[in-house]
Amino acid sequence: MSLRIICLGNTTLDKVWPVPELPAGSGKFRASDYFELGGGMAANAAVAAARLGADAAYWGRAGDDAAGISMQNEMAGYGVDVTQFRLFAGARSSVSSIVVARDGERNIVNFRGANLPDDPAWLPLEQVAKAHAVLADIRWVEGAAAVFAAARQAGIPTVLDGEIATDAAYATVLPHTDHALFSEPGLRAFAGRDSLDNDTRRRAALKKARDLGCKVAAVTRGAKGLLWLDDHGLHRQPAFDVDVVDTTGAGDVFHGAYACALGEGRSVADAMRFASAVAALKCTRHGGRAGIPNRSEVQTFLTNRSQ
Template identity: 55%
Template sequence: MDSGGAAPHPRLVCLGLSALDITWQVETLPRGGKTRASDLREGGGGMAANAAAAVARLGGKASFWGRAGQDGAGREMQSQLQACGVDTRGFRLFEGARSSVSGIVVDGQGERMIVNFRGAGLPAAADWLPLDELNGADAVLADPRWPEGAAALFAAARQRGLPTVLDGDVSDEEVFDLLLPHTDHAVFSEPGLAAYAPAGCGVDESLRFALSRGCRLAAVTLGERGLRWLDAGGFQSLPAHAVEAIDTTGAGDVFHGAYAFALGAGWPVRHAFQFSAAVAALKCTSPGGRAGVPDFATAMSLVEQLKE
């Protein structure tokens, strides 16, 4: 991982959720009643969609595959991804379906509260996915919001020897049971891992449980406590980057996208995690889920500073 070299340009496919984010900026998160917002923003969101936008910002060639309604929100999401440089030919808008929309409230410390409508009327079938396009890809990523699509993507990627990255956000147990046997790198949020592992498990025991379900590496992002992962080489950890957070919206999505980018570039796991942690930390210093994603050179500059 050499910042002095040319930036890599891996090709990635990201599959899963795209949402339209409506964000209110407030001084403190509301506990009820009325709250006045100091700002209002609207933009594209969703785990895999944000990951694809991050890949494109870093210089990768990103494709987003997913589903939305043939409605105003769906068309706006598609347009915004295209503006980010993401290939949306695998992003299908379905007549009669309703798109996913999120309401996000962000306080003065960068913490946020999210209410998400996941959409309605979206067909589960994944037989229309352009899987032959994986022949030119370097890695794939999926979130758990469309398990049928993720299973089809991961199976096709495994046939081609491509690394598979799963965004382990909170989901039903059967979704992870379906996807983990086809997953190389399962990177959970702390709530996602806690919800999946047996009750009462600590972080390490939870990672062991996830690894036992079929993935080759199980990791968990721990916010200010950094990152911990387990693979055949045992447990490893990385500290968090100290930054002044303005908005943490999309930080996990960006982390996953940057990690898949680094794996697609052929980097070792530890270097890939160092890079993705830097990208996500820098994102938190700017408002919005995508607007704060740094370019490759800026991210590498932070990585190199931490080595000094």
């Protein structure tokens, strides 16, 4: 039986301009190359799930412009089901211009898109009951709340990518969320604190998410690994020690892999370890999507690391 994972939320097109060094001031500059790459939290998570062998669907919105078509085609090329990736007439896609220097320094300018309809009434929520796990990011709040509510009713686990958002966005989505996995900036924003510099503070912030109804609240901390709070207390999963070349999309890939592991019925501890391995392997390769490992690469990595 195939593993069906639905990922709903953000998709964006990165237009990347490599240059020898970052331009100083205004002027005209020459790039040594140019390429376009799809990104966005839920969109990358869907690609990760597909790379891991899942029947992954991306549900989301873009404009009926060149960027929207390009993102749809790229995702389909990775084997993601884009039937519910809708391009809306009169809307405009989210795009970023990224000027990246040889030393890795970058300037990013993002346009979040325009006129993307918030009303999720078009989503085929009856399909949620056939999924094994549902993931959403916090950029399309109405969509996330709708798909999570349907999943909860059907007993399907829900995973939130908790990036920076408003209090109102969290208040809407967290009561429907089973597994709230925050980035550090996302947890700080949710907790309303400038810093969460020790485990007592991190635990208090995670407890705030659990008080809203989440079973598991976690914070991912890059190379420092992650912490999660559940009924049994605070737990930790260290990051795998790897030769890092590019951390782009590590968090997105982590979330996609975690949803896959949950969908397979694994324990939370097992899912955290599996997702950490997938994200760490991605960090050893260039590209947010091109660097995502497949299932057998992850299995070999985990077998070697458990000896």
